[in-house]
Amino acid sequence: MIFSACLALAGFFGLISTVNAEGLTLEGPPKIAMLYISPTNDGGWTQAFDEARQRLEKDLGIKIQYVESVPESASAIRPAVERFIKRGANIIIGTAFGYSDTFKALSEEYPNVAFLNGSGTTNGPNLLSFYGRTYESQYLCGMAAAAASKTGKLGFVAANPFGQVNWTINAYAMGAHEINPDATVTVVYTGAWNDPTKERSATKALIDQGADVIGQHVDTPTPQLVAQENGVYGTGHHRDFREFAPKATVCSSVWVWDRFLKTELEKIIAGNWVPNPNGALLSMQEGGTDIACCGPNISEEEEAKIMAARDKLLKGELQIYAGPLYDQDGNLRAAEGEVIPDPELWQMDWFVDGVITQQ
Template identity: 40%
Template sequence: MKKVMRMFVVMAAMAMMLTLFACGEAPQEKKAEPEAAPQVEEKAEATAENEKMKVGFVYVSPVGDAGYSYSHDLGRQAVVELGYVDTKYVESVPEGADSERVIRNMARKDFDLIFTTSFGYMDPTIKVGKEFPEIAFMHCSGFKKSENVSNYFGRIYQSRYLTGMVAGAMSKTNKLGYVAAFPIPEVIRGINAYTLGARLMNPEVEVRVVWTKTWYDPALEKDAAKSLLDAGCDVIAQHQDSPAPQEAAQEAGVYSVGYNSDMSSFAPKAHLTSAVWNWGPAYIKTVEAVKNGTWQGNQSMWWSMADGVVDIAPMGPMVPEDVKTKVLAAKAELVAGNDTIFAGPIKNQKGEVAIPEGTVAADGDLLGMTWFVEGVVGTTE
């Protein structure tokens, strides 16, 4: 009888266990009922929506140079703030074969837009652009273009003119020094505008030019500035990427005019002002055009002070108020779109009329400028 009872208990326990397992399986089946496919599709759609544009930048000098590449990189940082863009840059890329390699490597990584920011990148950009027709290329300061390559620059000569006004007013020796990179139209045009501004304030002043044939070489730039100081120049300006000429001026106890960015921190006792770039507005406008499909190749953009791309840094405390007033009045005219910097009559170094009275130099003439105005001491070679 006891055996029968034990068997009955065992069989009852097994029945209960089977019932429990059965009860446990049912909820699992109910949890698996919702379809997983819609969740996967939603995640894929979210990834597509969040995919960012890829924008690349190629720089000729270090971004920490406080000069040209630094100003471009500030523009890149403004693009990043848009939130839908991933950016990459390569700095200190020599012009020529090295730049072609760097541009091509960037293109192979499926960038949507590539900015090549130095004059010597022009031919490499055109060449690589033909290999990657689906990518938008923007080349700075050149003149060649194609179906997917446009060029761009800013009217920095407007800023040069204003800084020249300051320099001309502050000089006591009537000799201004200018440390220049290469004798190309961009640089020559800037020297001419600077000279015209200086002579507006002081008709007796002359601008002495020394070429370094480099964009970025702090030691060479400083030596060039010292040679101008030895010649009696008491204001040193530059078309170079480092603040070395500013430092040379301060060490000599004279004034200086910077370029690319506000260089006052490098020579606070010497720095009168700087001709500065503000690439942010232009780069944001370009990125937005590529994103919404309105960007076009084969174009040339030359942005001005009215566009906010070029400006001058705040004038130093050593600049008299009456000088500041005149410079700011001239700036207001440029911001309003009234650019008469290269309005005739303007003579060349030989004293010949190069721009007749009653005419204003056309953009094509300015972009191809290879001659110096009256008042410049130096050669265009």
């Protein structure tokens, strides 16, 4: 899964906010609180959010409260949020898909509070869910994986066959094909976002089948650790996993939440905040993800290709899911000049050529 602050404005007093026809306007100084689904030192999803919080505190000059290890149940979420609100918090940021329904209910009960939720699915007049187009950064990591591979056999450890996981797998393969058109990506789903034991078994199985680079969309750095232990390469997810496996990790898809949250929080503080009713699905250009690249076994020429593609993504000049695009069964998924719309991306249950799935 799983992934804050604003300039303190002089002249604002009190802790009450109001909602008017133009949107939500805070009538007190911004007081921000965050709920984390796991510990801040989880190495992945939550740690990326916490590092964003720290950067935002420094950049924007506001202390941000937080609580960690809040499970995805209303009985845990609700009291945590209400404690923050009683302390004066008027901006609440969540970090979990499973917070969605409870955040929706709380936003209706507390219309004077701004709610944001990373990886959420619910939205409202004072609630914005947001996520990143991870397929963009994973496309670049796929390029790096193919560049590092000697065999063209890539492995990928994934959590669940959800749309947002499948879109990373497809993009990974598409990026790999930019470097090696014959590359394959064999995928093993673990059925869990954070299960180092299953991740270790899946990674070892892929290596035993001949994969010499391991990609991932799971929360821990275990696949990178196993790759390094076995003398192969890998690409990380959530954060720069060279921290854990510097000899193996050639690229990581990393969250840069502060790039988005800084802008959105400034909008909230400015007043008349009207969140996008459909939520925010962030491109690299908008501050969703980026990459940490490049690690060992990537030539200067190949790194230049990767960084050139990154530059196009940051400028909004490259669309990953643009036609003509076919799935592995030959079905046309996007015609020439078309881009797959977001609702279809969320429901992605098909794969491009070169992807081999294993349960």
